[in-house]
Amino acid sequence: MKIALLGYGKMGKEIEQIALQRGHEIVLKINDTNLDELTVENLRKADVAIEFSMPSTVLGNIDLCFQAGTPIVVGTTGWYDQFENIKTRCAEEGKTLFHATNFSIGVNITFHINKVLAKIMNGFNEYEVEMEEIHHTQKLDHPSGTAITLAEGVIEHMERKKGFQAWLNDGTEAKPEVSADTLLIEALRQEAVPGTHTVSYISSIDRIDLRHEAFNRKGFATGAVIAAEWLKDKKGIFTMKDLLSF
Numbered sequence: 253m254k255i256a257l258l259g260y261g262k263m264g265k266e267i268e269q270i271a272l273q274r275g276h277e278i279v280l281k282i283n284d285t286n287l288d289e290l291t292v293e294n295l296r297k298a299d300v301a302i303e304f305s306m307p308s309t310v311l312g313n314i315d316l317c318f319q320a321g322t323p324i325v326v327g328t329t330g331w332y333d334q335f336e337n338i339k340t341r342c343a344e345e346g347k348t349l350f351h352a353t354n355f356s357i358g359v360n361i362t363f364h365i366n367k368v369l370a371k372i373m374n375g376f377n378e379y380e381v382e383m384e385e386i387h388h389t390q391k392l393d394h395p396s397g398t399a400i401t402l403a404e405g406v407i408e409h410m411e412r413k414k415g416f417q418a419w420l421n422d423g424t425e426a427k428p429e430v431s432a433d434t435l436l437i438e439a440l441r442q443e444a445v446p447g448t449h450t451v452s453y454i455s456s457i458d459r460i461d462l463r464h465e466a467f468n469r470k471g472f473a474t475g476a477v478i479a480a481e482w483l484k485d486k487k488g489i490f491t492m493k494d495l496l497s498f
C-alpha cells in the first residue's frame with residue numbers, strides 16, 4: 253500500500269519502520285517543516301493516510317483527507333469533543349476513517365478486561381475506584397485518550413460513577429475534591445514514559461490494580477499499520493473493536 257504519514261514525529265517514525273517491514277511504501281511524510289506538501293493532490297497519491305500529529309492539527313488533516321477521498325487512520329488524541337461532528341460528516345459524505353485512542357493489542361485487551369472488572373465491582377460498594385496515567389513530558393493532552401476510554405468503560409458498567417475528572421499532578425494544583433459519583437484520573441508526566449495506565453479498586457482491606465505498561469511505541473505503531481491494511485476497500489467509521497475478534 254502507498255501510505256501518507258501525517259505527523260512524522262515520535263509515532264510517525266515508528267510507523268514508517270513497521271510499514272516498510274510489512275512491504276508498504278511511504279509516499280508522503282508531513283511534519284512542521286514541510287506543511288506546503290500537505291495538499292489534497294498529494295494525499296490522492298496515497299491509498300491511506302496515517303495521522304499522528306497534534307490535537308490542534310488533527311481536524312484540519314481529517315478534513316483534507318475527506319476532501320481527497322483518502323481513507324484515514326487517526327491516532328492523535330485530544331480532539332474527542334469534535335468526535336460526533338466528524339462521525340456525522342464521515343457518514344453523510346461517504347468517507348472512511350479509523351480511530352483509536354490506543355492501537356496496541358495489549359491495551360485493547362486491557363479495555364475489555366476493564367469492562368468485565370467494572371461489571372464485577374459494581375456489586376462491591378466498599379471499593380473506591382481511581383485511575384492513573386503516566387506519559388512522557390512532551391505529551392500535549394491530559395488525561396490521555398486511553399485513560400478516557402478506560403474511564404468510559406468503568407462508567408458504562410458501574411452505577412456509582414457518572415463522570416470523570418482529570419488532575420494533572422505536576423505540582424501546580426492540589427488533588428481536587430471530587431464528588432462520590434466522579435472518577436478521578438491522575439495524570440503524571442515523567443521523562444520518556446511511552447504510556448502506563450492503572451485502574452485501581454481500593455477498600456479498607458485490600459487493593460486490586462489493572463495495569464498496562466507499554467515498554468516502547470512498537471505496539472501502537474504496529475496496530476496503526478494493521479488498521480490501515482484492514483481498512484482497504486471499506487467505507488465508514490471504524491475502531492479497534494471492529495478489527496479485533498473479542
Ligand SMILES: NC(=O)C1=CN([C@@H]2O[C@H](COP(=O)(O)OP(=O)(O)OC[C@H]3O[C@@H](n4cnc5c(N)ncnc54)[C@H](O)[C@@H]3O)[C@@H](O)[C@H]2O)C=CC1
Nearest residue numbers: 259260261262263283284305309327328329353354355472
Ligand atoms: N492512538 C495511539 O495508539 C497513540 C496515539 N498517540 C497520539 O499521537 C499524537 C502524536 O504523538 P507523537 O508522535 O508522540 O507526537 P510528536 O510531537 O512526536 O509528533 C507530532 C508531529 O506532528 C507534526 N506536525 C505539526 N503540524 C502538523 C500538521 N499540520 N500535519 C501533520 N503533522 C504535523 C510535528 O512536526 C511532529 O513531527 C499525539 O496526539 C499522541 O497522543 C501517540 C501514541 C499512540
Ligand SMILES: O=C(O)C1=N[C@H](C(=O)O)C[C@H](O)C1
Nearest residue numbers: 329353354391396397398447
Ligand atoms: O501521547 C502519547 O504518547 C500516547 N498517547 C495516547 C493516549 O493519549 O492515550 C496513547 C498512548 O498512551 C501514548
